Amino acid sequence: MLKSRFLLSLCTLICGWNWGFAQNLVPNAGFEYYYQCPNDHDQLSRAIGWYKTNLATPDFFHECNTSNQSFYIPKNVFGVKETFSGEGYAGMVCRRDFREYLMVRLKSPLEKGQEYYAYMHVSLSSASEITTDELGMFFSTRPIFSEDFKPITRVKPQIRNPKGRYIQQDQWYKIEGQFVANGGERYLILGNFQYSYATQKVSSTTDGVTASPYFYIDNVSTEPIPKLALRKELQTIKRIDNIYFPSGRASLLPAAEPVLDSLAGLLLRHTELRLRITGHTDSVGNATTNLRLSEQRASRVAQYLIEQGVAADRLEIRAMGYSKPISKNGSEPERQLNRRVTFEALVKGDAP
Numbered sequence: 334m335l336k337s338r339f340l341l342s343l344c345t346l347i348c349g350w351n352w353g354f355a356q357n358l359v360p361n362a363g364f365e366y367y368y369q370c371p372n373d374h375d376q377l378s379r380a381i382g383w384y385k386t387n388l389a390t391p392d393f394f395h396e397c398n399t400s401n402q403s404f405y406i407p408k409n410v411f412g413v414k415e416t417f418s419g420e421g422y423a424g425m426v427c428r429r430d431f432r433e434y435l436m437v438r439l440k441s442p443l444e445k446g447q448e449y450y451a452y453m454h455v456s457l458s459s460a461s462e463i464t465t466d467e468l469g470m471f472f473s474t475r476p477i478f479s480e481d482f483k484p485i486t487r488v489k490p491q492i493r494n495p496k497g498r499y500i501q502q503d504q505w506y507k508i509e510g511q512f513v514a515n516g517g518e519r520y521l522i523l524g525n526f527q528y529s530y531a532t533q534k535v536s537s538t539t540d541g542v543t544a545s546p547y548f549y550i551d552n553v554s555t556e557p558i559p560k561l562a563l564r565k566e567l568q569t570i571k572r573i574d575n576i577y578f579p580s581g582r583a584s585l586l587p588a589a590e591p592v593l594d595s596l597a598g599l600l601l602r603h604t605e606l607r608l609r610i611t612g613h614t615d616s617v618g619n620a621t622t623n624l625r626l627s628e629q630r631a632s633r634v635a636q637y638l639i640e641q642g643v644a645a646d647r648l649e650i651r652a653m654g655y656s657k658p659i660s661k662n663g664s665e666p667e668r669q670l671n672r673r674v675t676f677e678a679l680v681k682g683d684a685p
Contacts, residue, residue: 371394377391388481416551419551457546469523470493472514609678
C-alpha cells in the first residue's frame with residue numbers, strides 16, 4: 334500500500350492533476366502524496382507541493398511512517414489525532430513571536446472578478462495548553478519567504494476564522510469563506526497573519542504540556558463558484574426529469590426531443606460544462622437485462638446530443654438498471670416514471 338501511494342505520488346507530480354468538476358485548485362489538498370515519509374521536524378517539503386515561508390519548522394505527518402512514531406498518525410509527538418480524511422496532515426505553531434506557515438502553489442492562477450469558495454480543516458493538538466482564533470488563508474500573486482521567524486502581518490487574508498471561535502482539540506474545525514479574486518493570485522498561504530499584540534490566546538480544553546498553540550491542518554480547498562448565469566443553467570439541467578422510454582426499449586419518445594434540443598443548446602453555450610447521463614429502468618425483467626437496457630438508454634440520449642453538435646468527450650454514460658427507482662411498479666404509469674434518464678452537470682474541475 335505504501336509503495337503504491339509513493340508511486341501514485343510520482344505519477345501525480347509528473348502526469349499532472351486530473352480535471353473534472355467543482356475543481357479544487359489546491360494540489361495534494363489532504364497531504365496524501367509524498368516524496369519521502371516524514372521522520373523528523375521541519376519536513377513539510379516532503380509532502381508534494383507544500384513549502385514553508387520562513388526559517389520556522391512546520392511539520393508533516395503520515396500513516397506511512399512506521400519507523401518513527403513521533404510523526405505517525407494518529408499518535409505523534411504533539412498528541413493523538415485522526416486525519417479529517419485520508420492518510421496525512423500537516424502541523425504548525427502559531428505563537429505571538431514565532432509563526433509557522435504552510436504554502437502551496439495553486440494549479441492555476443485565480444481569475445480577476447471570479448468568485449471563489451475556500452476552506453481548510455484545523456484542529457488543536459492535545460499537547461497545547463493554549464489556543465487562538467487567529468487563523469486564515471491568504472492568496473498571493475507571488476511566493477513569500479523570509480530569512481527569519483517573524484510573522485507575516487502586512488497582508489490581509491481573504492479567509493479568516495470567525496472572531497471568538499477558538500480552535501480546540503475536540504474536533505476538526507472548518508475555516509471557510511467566499512471572496513472575489515483580484516486576478517493572478519497563484520500561491521495560498523495558511524497561518525496567523527495578525528500582529529502579535531492583536532493575537533488573542535485562551536486556555537485550551539486539554540491538559541497540554543506546551544505553551545504554544547500547535548494546529549493540525551487537513552483537507553484544504555479552493556474552488557471557483559459558478560457565476561449567476563451558469564448557476565441558473567445548472568439548475569435547469571438538474572430539473573430535467575421527463576425523458577422517458579417505452580417498456581423494454583431504448584428509443585426516445587417524441588416528447589423528449591424538444592427537451593434534448595434545449596439541453597444541447599445549453600451545452601453549446603457553456604463549453605466549460607460536461608454532462609453525466611444516467612440510464613434507469615423499471616423492475617420488469619432480470620437485473621442483467623435491465624442494466625444493459627439502462628446503458629442503452631443513456632447512450633441513446635448521448636447520441637442525440639452528439640448529433641446536435643455536442644462533443645462526445647463532454648458526455649459521460651452511467652447505467653443504474655433498476656437500482657434507483659423513483660416510483661413503485663404496481664401500475665404502468667408508475668413503471669413509466671422509472672424508465673428514464675437523469676442528468677448531472679459537471680463543471681470543468683470535477684472528477685469524473
